[in-house]
Amino acid sequence: MNINMTLIGQTIAFAIFVWFCTKYVWPPLSNALNERQKKIADGLDAASRASRDLEQAQEQAAQTLRESKEQASQILEQANKRSAQIVEEARDQARAEGERIIAGTRAEIEQEINRAKEELRAQVSHLAIIGAERVLEASIDEKAHRKLLDELAAEL
Amino acid sequence: MAAGNDVTPTAYIQHHLQNLTFGNHPENGWSLAHSALEAREMGFWAIHLDTMGWSIAMGVLFIWVFRKAGKIATTGVPGKLQNAVEMVIEFIENLVQGAFHGRNPLIAPLALTLFVWILLMNTLKLIPIDYFPELFMRLGVDYMKIVPTTDPNATLGIALGAFFLILYYSIKVKGVGGFAKELSLTPFNHWALIPFNLLLEIIALLVKPFSLAMRLFGNMFAGEVIFILIAMLPFWAIWLLDVPWAIFHILIVVLQAFIFTVLSVVYLSSAHEQH
Numbered sequence: 001m002n003i004n005m006t007l008i009g010q011t012i013a014f015a016i017f018v019w020f021c022t023k024y025v026w027p028p029l030s031n032a033l034n035e036r037q038k039k040i041a042d043g044l045d046a047a048s049r050a051s052r053d054l055e056q057a058q059e060q061a062a063q064t065l066r067e068s069k070e071q072a073s074q075i076l077e078q079a080n081k082r083s084a085q086i087v088e089e090a091r092d093q094a095r096a097e098g099e100r101i102i103a104g105t106r107a108e109i110e111q112e113i114n115r116a117k118e119e120l121r122a123q124v125s126h127l128a129i130i131g132a133e134r135v136l137e138a139s140i141d142e143k144a145h146r147k148l149l150d151e152l153a154a155e156l
Numbered sequence: 157m158a159a160g161n162d163v164t165p166t167a168y169i170q171h172h173l174q175n176l177t178f179g180n181h182p183e184n185g186w187s188l189a190h191s192a193l194e195a196r197e198m199g200f201w202a203i204h205l206d207t208m209g210w211s212i213a214m215g216v217l218f219i220w221v222f223r224k225a226g227k228i229a230t231t232g233v234p235g236k237l238q239n240a241v242e243m244v245i246e247f248i249e250n251l252v253q254g255a256f257h258g259r260n261p262l263i264a265p266l267a268l269t270l271f272v273w274i275l276l277m278n279t280l281k282l283i284p285i286d287y288f289p290e291l292f293m294r295l296g297v298d299y300m301k302i303v304p305t306t307d308p309n310a311t312l313g314i315a316l317g318a319f320f321l322i323l324y325y326s327i328k329v330k331g332v333g334g335f336a337k338e339l340s341l342t343p344f345n346h347w348a349l350i351p352f353n354l355l356l357e358i359i360a361l362l363v364k365p366f367s368l369a370m371r372l373f374g375n376m377f378a379g380e381v382i383f384i385l386i387a388m389l390p391f392w393a394i395w396l397l398d399v400p401w402a403i404f405h406i407l408i409v410v411l412q413a414f415i416f417t418v419l420s421v422v423y424l425s426s427a428h429e430q431h
Contacts, residue, residue: 002196003309004179006204010211010304010313011320017215018262018269018317025222026265029245032229032238039231 125153165388172289172384175204175307176299190298204307211304214276218269244272248417255421258329258428263421266321270314271417277304278376278409282402285383305376305412312369318420319365325427334430364423368416375412379405 129149163171170192177195178188179202188205189195195202225241234242248268256263281303292300304310326335339357340350379401386397 002177002199002202003312004177004198004200004202004204006175006202006207006307006309007313007316009203009208010310011317013208013212013215014269014273014314014317017219017273018266020219021222021269022262022265025219025226026245026268028226028229029222029241030249030264032226032231033242033245033249035231036234 121153121156124156125149128152168388169381169384171299172285173301173381174299175301176206176292176297177202178205179203188298204301204309206299206301207304207307207310210280210302211273211277211310214280214304215273218272218276222268222272244268251418252421255418256425256428258425260325260424260428262321263424266424267417267421270318270420271413274305274314274372274416275410275413277310278413280304281306281376281379281383281405281409285380285387303376303380305372306380308369308373308377311373311376312365314416315365315369315372318368318423322361322364322423322427325424329428330430368419368423372412372416375408379408 174192174195176188177198178186179195179198180186181189181194181198184194189198189202221237222241225238228235229238245268248271249264252264252267283302288302289300301307326338330338339361340354342353342357344353382401383398386394386401389397
């Protein structure tokens with residue numbers, strides 16, 4: 001418990017240890033720590049940037065999807081409209097055609113009827129003449145009675 | 157009390173508290189002291205071989221481990237040793253950042269050295285107190301007190317080192333005039349009170365290393381004495397008191413190293429402050 005040279009010895013030892021620590025021990029450790037700290041900070045930074053990018057990309061993808069869906073529905077709607085239109089047009093056309101055919105047919109029938117009537121008329125007059133010839137058994141001047149027969153035929 | 161039952165308690169305690177002293181004895185010349193009396197007679201020109209040896213061994217252990225960690229230090233994934241060392245480094249860095257308000261690249265390594273070195277020296281106390289004295293007795297060495305911090309020479313020596321740094325930085329930062337002015341004109345800024353200020357400030361300055369040294373020494377020495385007293389119980393009862401006291405000392409050992417380091421840093425910080 002006496003105070004002696006140990007005191008000085010300890011001071012010297014202390015000084016040497018502090019010097020050595022300052023020069024050879026502290027700098028590499030401190031540097032490594034600081035560098036790692038920087039590296040980790042950079043890494044975290046990059047990670048957060050990447051996640052931000054990802055978020056953006058996702059948003060963009062969703063946006064594109066939404067747009068394309070909209071476009072698709074638009075196209076579909078357009079197509080529907082167009083098909084309805086086509087059907088309508090076809091129907092109209094068919095109706096017109098039908099009407100036209102019906103009209104043509106009707107006209108033809110009319111014509112046929114008229115022709116038949118005409119023929120009938122001619123034959124009746126002829127028959128009438130023959131009938132009259134038989135009845136009268138006399139030759140009647142066809143020319144002289146032509147007007148009368150025509151009037152008879154017209155009454156049929 | 158492994159030293160044998162023929163030893164009286166007083167002798168046992170004295171034996172355990174005696175350092176292995178090598179010095180200039182007035183009669184025997186340069187020699188090892190064989191008793192407390194001889195050691196005392198050697199006066200100042202003596203050296204405690206055990207204190208020096210163990211403290212240097214602990215210092216070298218500290219330097220070796222930390223240097224090794226520094227050499228393999230990578231910025232990548234750290235190993236276990238590097239992790240442990242970096243934890244200490246970070247702890248010290250935080251401590252210095254909190255307590256030291258200046259710019260000095262020496263302070264952090266100084267604090268690291270103080271903390272780890274004192275911690276290692278204090279930790280030697282947890283080795284059962286009879287092991288080394290007994291072992292060295294068998295080897296023919298009379299005394300072996302392995303805990304350097306229970307020797308006031310060691311604690312005062314380290315504190316003096318810190319004190320010299322305080323003086324050095326006071327003068328370097330403030331200049332000789334500035335330092336003298338601080339000593340003579342605070343706390344009372346009046347010429348008539350200069351002698352009073354000087355007395356006050358110089359006492360305050362000198363008390364710093366002394367309080368550092370005495371706090372550490374007192375705590376460690378008191379703990380050591382209690383361990384010695386506990387060791388004199390019957391062998392089957394020793395653990396009853398020894399174990400709680402040792403567990404308690406795990407706290408004391410760290411705490412005292414921490415206090416010494418923090419106060420040194422605080423004192424050095426105030427040495428850097430301009431008024």
